[in-house]
Amino acid sequence: MKQCCLLIIACIAALSSRAQQIYGRVADAQTREALPGVTVRLCHAPSGCTTNSAGRYELNAASADSIIISFTGYISQRIPVEQAQKRSVIYLQPSATNLNEIIVSSSREQQPRTTAPIAISTVSSQQLNEAKPVTLDQVLNKVSGVYMVDLGNEQHTMAIRQPIGYKSLFLYLEDGIPIRTIGDFNHNALIEINMAALRNIEVIRGPASSLYGSEAVGGAVNFITSAPTLVPTAKLQLEGSNWGYRRADFNISSTVKKLGFVVSGYYANQHNGYMDHSDFHKLALTGKLVYQANEKNKWTNAISYIDYKTDQTGGLDSAHFFARDYKNFQTFTYREVNALRIRSTWEHTWNNTNHTSFTAFFRNNRIGQNPFYAIKDVRGTPKAGGQINSDGFNSYGIIIQHKKQFGWKQAALIAGLSMDYSPASFWADYIDITKDAAGYYRSYIKTDSSLTDYNVGLLNSAAYTQFEFVPLTRLKVVAALRYDRMDYNFVNHLTPSAYTGAPSERNNFNALTPKLGLTYDLGRDHGIYANYSVGFAPPNISELYTGVKVPVLKPATYYNCEAGGWMAFAKGKGYVDLSLYYMKGSNEIISVREADGSYVNRNTGETSHKGIEWNIKYTPIRSLFFRTSGTYALHEFKAYEDGAKVYTDNQMNGAPKWITNTELTWKPSFLAGFRIGAEWQHIGDYYMDPANTSKYGGYDLFNARVGYEWKGFECWVNAMNLGDRLYATTAEKSAYGKTYRVGPRQTFNIGIAYTFTGK
Known part of the structure; x- marks a missing residue:
C-alpha cells in the first residue's frame, strides 16, 4: 500500500512538473519569420534557453510568474507565464533605434x-x-x-x-x-x-x-530575400500614381513541419507619364523552398525571374530643361531585360565549432536594346545613325565556405572557394534613322551592317580566407585575404576592319586583395573601428573589346584607409554612427563623354576620394523618430591627362561634396498603426565636366509619407517631390553641349494592402 501511495505521489509530481513546461515559438513581428537564437528566461533568473532553428523554445517555469524574451536588435518582452502558455507564437518587434543589429x-x-x-x-x-x-x-x-x-x-x-x-x-x-x-x-x-x-x-x-x-x-x-514565415501568411498590395503608374504585389508563405516556402512578386506598368515615350512594364517573381532536415542540416532552393521592357528617354539640353519642356526626341528607343537566377545551398553544422555551406547557382541573362545614347546625327542631313544590340550570358557556378571556431581568444577562421564559368555574347547591328525638322527621331531601318559580333568565355575563380580573434579584452582583430583570377577567351566573328575589330585572343587578370581591421569596445555601447582594404576592378568585356581595335585598358586598383565609431544614446533612444575614409585609385577607369555624345572608357593616372559619413537615429519621445544620414566628400583627379588637356588636381565631374537625407516620423500612441513622416533629400553642387568649367547647382527635394494599419488592412499615400521642383538626377557637359536627365515630377503614390496571418 505504501509503495502504491509513493508511486501515485511521484506521478502527480511528474505531471505537475510537466504542466509547468512552457512550449512556444518566437518570430519577427514584421516578417513573421522564425527567430533562432532568441534568449528565453525566467524573470530574475540569470539564464534560460534559446530558440532553435525553427524558433521553438521549451522552458521549465515552475518557480516564476513571468518570462523575459530578448534578442539582439529587438525590443525585449516580459510576458506572464499564463499568457505565454496561451500564445503559440510570440512576435518580437525590431527596434528602430537599436545600434547592434x-x-x-x-x-x-x-x-x-x-x-x-x-x-x-x-x-x-x-x-x-x-x-x-x-x-x-x-x-x-x-x-x-x-x-x-x-x-x-x-x-x-x-x-x-x-x-x-x-x-x-x-x-x-x-x-x-x-x-x-x-x-x-x-x-x-x-x-x-x-x-x-x-x-x-x-x-x-x-x-x-x-x-x-x-x-x-x-x-x-546585398539584397537579402525573405525566408518562409513561421505561420501561414498571404499579402496582396495594389497601388498607383497620378502619372499612370500601376503596380500589384503579392506574397504567400508558410512552414509545414520541416518544409517552408515563400512565393512573392509584382507586376508594374507605366503608361502616359509626364514625359513622352516613357512607358514600361516589369514582371518579377521569386520562389524559395527551405528544408530544415534537423538542427544540423538545412537545404535552401531559390529561383528568381525578371521580365522587363521600357521605352528609353535621354537627357535634355539646357533650353528644353529650364523651359520645363518634357519632350522626348527619341520615339522608338527601348531596353528589355530577361533574367533568371537559380541557386541551391546546403548548410551543415558539424558541431558547435564547425559549419560548412555549399552553393551551386545558375544565371541566364539577356539585355536587348535600341539605345538612345548610340544615336549620332549625320551633319547636314536629316539623318542619323544608331544601333540595335543584344548582350547575354549564362553562368554556372559554385561557392564553398567553411567556418571553424577555436577555443583560443575567441578565434574563428572562414575559408572559401568560388568559381563560375560564364559564356557571354554580344552583337550590334547598324540602323539608319530619320529625323524630322522638329528634331524628333521618327523611324529607323535595319541594315545588314554588323558593328559588333563576338563571344567571350569568361572564367572567374577565387579563394578567400578571413581570420578573427580577440587578443585583448574588448579588442577584436579581423584579417582577410582573397585571390582572384579572371580569364577571357575572346572570339571575334567580324573582320579587323569592322567597328569592333579587336583580334580574337585570350586575356587574364588577377589580384591579391587584403584587408586588416579592428574594433574596440569602449563599453556602454560605445566603440571605435579602423581598417585597411584594397579593391580591384578589372576591365569589363564591353570596355575591353567593343568599338576598339586593340584592348588598351588596365585593371584599376584602390587602396582604402578608414576609421570610425559608434555611440548609443542613453535609455536606447538612438545612436550615432560615424566613418572617415581616404581611398586612392590608380588606373581608374572613367567614362568620358565624347564630342558626338558617345561615351568611351579610359584609364586615369590616379584619383583620390576622401570624406566623412554619418548616420544618426534619435527618439526624443516614444512616438517621434528622427533620422539623418549623409556624407561630405571630395573626389579629385591626381594625375589625369586627356591628350593635350591636363585635369590633374581638378575635382572629378559628377561628384557632389554634400549628400544628405533627413527624415522625421511621428507614430502617435493614441492612434495605433498610424504614421506620418517628412523627408528632405539634399544633393550639393558639382562640376559637370573634368575641366571644371561648369557647375550644376544640385537640388533639394521634400517628400511626405502617411499610412495607417488596422487588423491586417493598410493604406498609404506617398507624396514625392512635394514642391514639383525642377531638377536633374545627372548633369553633364562635353563639347557636344550640356545634358540634363530630368528628375521625376511631383508624384502621389496611393496604395492599399491586406495581409492574412494564420496561427
Whole structure:
C-alpha cells in the first residue's frame, strides 16, 4: 500500500512538473519569420534557453510568474507565464533605434554590427514596409554615403564613395551571390531585383574585395530575400500614381513541419507619364523552398525571374530643361531585360565549432536594346545613325565556405572557394534613322551592317580566407585575404576592319586583395573601428573589346584607409554612427563623354576620394523618430591627362561634396498603426565636366509619407517631390553641349494592402 501511495505521489509530481513546461515559438513581428537564437528566461533568473532553428523554445517555469524574451536588435518582452502558455507564437518587434543589429554581409556569417570593422548600414524590413518604395533609390538614398541615381522606370546608376558614373565599381548581390557575372557589369543591374521579395538590404561602403572579389570597390549592396514565415501568411498590395503608374504585389508563405516556402512578386506598368515615350512594364517573381532536415542540416532552393521592357528617354539640353519642356526626341528607343537566377545551398553544422555551406547557382541573362545614347546625327542631313544590340550570358557556378571556431581568444577562421564559368555574347547591328525638322527621331531601318559580333568565355575563380580573434579584452582583430583570377577567351566573328575589330585572343587578370581591421569596445555601447582594404576592378568585356581595335585598358586598383565609431544614446533612444575614409585609385577607369555624345572608357593616372559619413537615429519621445544620414566628400583627379588637356588636381565631374537625407516620423500612441513622416533629400553642387568649367547647382527635394494599419488592412499615400521642383538626377557637359536627365515630377503614390496571418 505504501509503495502504491509513493508511486501515485511521484506521478502527480511528474505531471505537475510537466504542466509547468512552457512550449512556444518566437518570430519577427514584421516578417513573421522564425527567430533562432532568441534568449528565453525566467524573470530574475540569470539564464534560460534559446530558440532553435525553427524558433521553438521549451522552458521549465515552475518557480516564476513571468518570462523575459530578448534578442539582439529587438525590443525585449516580459510576458506572464499564463499568457505565454496561451500564445503559440510570440512576435518580437525590431527596434528602430537599436545600434547592434545582426548583419551577414561583413563576413558571410551572422554577427552583431558592432563587431564588424567596416562601414556598413542596413535598410530594415520595417523601413521597407513603411517607405513603400516604387524604386530602390527611395530607400537606398536613406543610407549614409549612398546616392542611387534615378534614370527613370527603375533604371539607375550608383555613387558610393565615387562620383556619379557608369563604371563597374559596385557589386550587387542577392543573398550573398552576385546577381551578374563579374566582368559583365551593367549599371542598370538592379532592374533585375524583385523588390517584393526583399526582407532587408545591407550596404557595405568602401572596398569589400577581400570577401566578394572584383567590382566591390565603391561598395557592395546585398539584397537579402525573405525566408518562409513561421505561420501561414498571404499579402496582396495594389497601388498607383497620378502619372499612370500601376503596380500589384503579392506574397504567400508558410512552414509545414520541416518544409517552408515563400512565393512573392509584382507586376508594374507605366503608361502616359509626364514625359513622352516613357512607358514600361516589369514582371518579377521569386520562389524559395527551405528544408530544415534537423538542427544540423538545412537545404535552401531559390529561383528568381525578371521580365522587363521600357521605352528609353535621354537627357535634355539646357533650353528644353529650364523651359520645363518634357519632350522626348527619341520615339522608338527601348531596353528589355530577361533574367533568371537559380541557386541551391546546403548548410551543415558539424558541431558547435564547425559549419560548412555549399552553393551551386545558375544565371541566364539577356539585355536587348535600341539605345538612345548610340544615336549620332549625320551633319547636314536629316539623318542619323544608331544601333540595335543584344548582350547575354549564362553562368554556372559554385561557392564553398567553411567556418571553424577555436577555443583560443575567441578565434574563428572562414575559408572559401568560388568559381563560375560564364559564356557571354554580344552583337550590334547598324540602323539608319530619320529625323524630322522638329528634331524628333521618327523611324529607323535595319541594315545588314554588323558593328559588333563576338563571344567571350569568361572564367572567374577565387579563394578567400578571413581570420578573427580577440587578443585583448574588448579588442577584436579581423584579417582577410582573397585571390582572384579572371580569364577571357575572346572570339571575334567580324573582320579587323569592322567597328569592333579587336583580334580574337585570350586575356587574364588577377589580384591579391587584403584587408586588416579592428574594433574596440569602449563599453556602454560605445566603440571605435579602423581598417585597411584594397579593391580591384578589372576591365569589363564591353570596355575591353567593343568599338576598339586593340584592348588598351588596365585593371584599376584602390587602396582604402578608414576609421570610425559608434555611440548609443542613453535609455536606447538612438545612436550615432560615424566613418572617415581616404581611398586612392590608380588606373581608374572613367567614362568620358565624347564630342558626338558617345561615351568611351579610359584609364586615369590616379584619383583620390576622401570624406566623412554619418548616420544618426534619435527618439526624443516614444512616438517621434528622427533620422539623418549623409556624407561630405571630395573626389579629385591626381594625375589625369586627356591628350593635350591636363585635369590633374581638378575635382572629378559628377561628384557632389554634400549628400544628405533627413527624415522625421511621428507614430502617435493614441492612434495605433498610424504614421506620418517628412523627408528632405539634399544633393550639393558639382562640376559637370573634368575641366571644371561648369557647375550644376544640385537640388533639394521634400517628400511626405502617411499610412495607417488596422487588423491586417493598410493604406498609404506617398507624396514625392512635394514642391514639383525642377531638377536633374545627372548633369553633364562635353563639347557636344550640356545634358540634363530630368528628375521625376511631383508624384502621389496611393496604395492599399491586406495581409492574412494564420496561427
